[in-house]
Amino acid sequence: MTSDATTTRADRRRFLKIAGLAGAGTIAMPQVSRAQTVTWKFQSTWPTKDIFHEFAGDFAKRVNEMTGGRLKLDVLAAGAVVPAFQLQDAVHAGILDGGHGVSAYWYGKNKAFSLFGTPPALGWDATNFLSWMNYGGGYDLYNDLVTNQMKLNIVGLFSGPMPCQPLGWFKKELKTADDFKGLKYRTVGLAADLKREMGAAVTILAGGEIVPALERGVIDGAEFNNPSSDAILGFSDVAKVFMLQSYHQAAESFELLFNKGKFDALSGEQKAIVKYAAEAASSDMNWKAIDRYSKDLEMLRGKGVNVIKTPExxxxxxxxxxxxxxxxxxxxxxxxxxxxxxxxxxxxxxxAYELINTPPAELAYDHFFKS
Incomplete structure (x- = not known):
C-alpha cells in the first residue's frame, strides 16, 4: 500500500508538472502574438467618399485578414496626416508607414516617376502595363529610380489597372485639337506636358480642388479619372459635357508605398502577404471598376450630362x-x-499579339445589342 501510494503521488506530481508547462505555453502564446502585432498608419491620396479610397481600404482589408491582425493597416483619407501631394515625402520620412496613390503625383521630383503612373500611349492598356512591371523589367527600373536615382527610403508595389481615362469635363464640346489652344485645363504627370504641347494652359491640382476651380472659372476643363470618382467630386454640378476616350492617361495603375525600414522589419510571411494582397486587390479592383463605372456613367446621363466620344x-x-x-x-x-x-x-x-489575337469588341457588341 505504501509503495503504491508513493508511486501514485509521484505520478501525480509528474502530471501536474507537465500540465503546468503546457498551461504556461498556452498562456504565453497569445502574449507572443500580441507582441508581434503591428499597426501602420496607411494614408490614401483620395477623399473619403471617392471609390479610390475604397480601393485603398479593399487592399488593407486583405492584409489585415490574411495576417490575422498581426499587421494592421489603419486606412486614413487624404489630408488626415499630410496633403495628397506630400504622401511620398511622409512615407520616406516615416511620418506615415504607407500609402495609396499614383506615381504621377511625384512627377515634380523626377518626370520618370510619371512613366510608372501615366506612361505614353503605346497601344497598351493598364493590364499590359502591369505585365511590363512584373515581367518586362518594370520593377527593376522603378526600384533603380527610387533607390539609386532618388535615394528614397520607400518600397513600392503597383496594383489595380485603371481603365482608359476620359478626356475630361468641359463647359462646351471640344471638336478639334485647336480647341486646346489657350484652354485652362487640369491634369497631372506627363499628361501636363502633353496638353501643354497641344497649347493648353495646364494647372496641376489635387482631386478635391478641381471642381471648385472649375466652378470659379479658374480652369475651363479638367480630367480626374472615371465616372464614379467624377460623380462623387461633383463635376456634373459645374459642367455638362463629359468627353470619353483619350490618350493622355491610357495605362495607369495605383502605387502602394511603404516605408522601407518598416517593410524590411516585417517577417518573410508578412512581406509575402502584402505582395499577394496587392495582386489580389488588383484583380478585385478591376472587377469592381467595370461594374461601378458603367453604372455611374448611366447615372450621369440621367442627370443631363452630355457624354461624347472624343473626335479622332x-x-x-x-x-x-x-x-x-x-x-x-x-x-x-x-x-x-x-x-x-x-x-x-x-x-x-x-x-502586336493582342491586336492579332483579339477580335473587335465593337463588332460583337453591335451584333447583340444594336438593332
Whole structure:
C-alpha cells in the first residue's frame, strides 16, 4: 500500500508538472502574438467618399485578414496626416508607414516617376502595363529610380489597372485639337506636358480642388479619372459635357508605398502577404471598376450630362504630341529614355499579339445589342 501510494503521488506530481508547462505555453502564446502585432498608419491620396479610397481600404482589408491582425493597416483619407501631394515625402520620412496613390503625383521630383503612373500611349492598356512591371523589367527600373536615382527610403508595389481615362469635363464640346489652344485645363504627370504641347494652359491640382476651380472659372476643363470618382467630386454640378476616350492617361495603375525600414522589419510571411494582397486587390479592383463605372456613367446621363466620344482628330493630335514630349524629355534625362525604350520594346511585341489575337469588341457588341 505504501509503495503504491508513493508511486501514485509521484505520478501525480509528474502530471501536474507537465500540465503546468503546457498551461504556461498556452498562456504565453497569445502574449507572443500580441507582441508581434503591428499597426501602420496607411494614408490614401483620395477623399473619403471617392471609390479610390475604397480601393485603398479593399487592399488593407486583405492584409489585415490574411495576417490575422498581426499587421494592421489603419486606412486614413487624404489630408488626415499630410496633403495628397506630400504622401511620398511622409512615407520616406516615416511620418506615415504607407500609402495609396499614383506615381504621377511625384512627377515634380523626377518626370520618370510619371512613366510608372501615366506612361505614353503605346497601344497598351493598364493590364499590359502591369505585365511590363512584373515581367518586362518594370520593377527593376522603378526600384533603380527610387533607390539609386532618388535615394528614397520607400518600397513600392503597383496594383489595380485603371481603365482608359476620359478626356475630361468641359463647359462646351471640344471638336478639334485647336480647341486646346489657350484652354485652362487640369491634369497631372506627363499628361501636363502633353496638353501643354497641344497649347493648353495646364494647372496641376489635387482631386478635391478641381471642381471648385472649375466652378470659379479658374480652369475651363479638367480630367480626374472615371465616372464614379467624377460623380462623387461633383463635376456634373459645374459642367455638362463629359468627353470619353483619350490618350493622355491610357495605362495607369495605383502605387502602394511603404516605408522601407518598416517593410524590411516585417517577417518573410508578412512581406509575402502584402505582395499577394496587392495582386489580389488588383484583380478585385478591376472587377469592381467595370461594374461601378458603367453604372455611374448611366447615372450621369440621367442627370443631363452630355457624354461624347472624343473626335479622332484630337486623338491623333495627342499621339503627335506624345512624339514631341518623349523626344524632348528623353533628350534631357537618360534614365527617362531608358524606361521609355523598355516600354516601347515590350509594347511593340505584346500589343502586336493582342491586336492579332483579339477580335473587335465593337463588332460583337453591335451584333447583340444594336438593332
Amino acid at each position: 482628330a484630337i486623338l491623333k493630335a495627342q499621339l503627335a504630341a506624345w512624339d514631341k514630349v518623349l523626344e524632348k524629355l528623353g533628350g534631357e534625362n537618360a534614365f527617362f529614355k531608358k524606361v521609355v525604350d523598355s516600354q516601347k520594346a515590350w509594347a511593340k511585341r505584346t500589343v
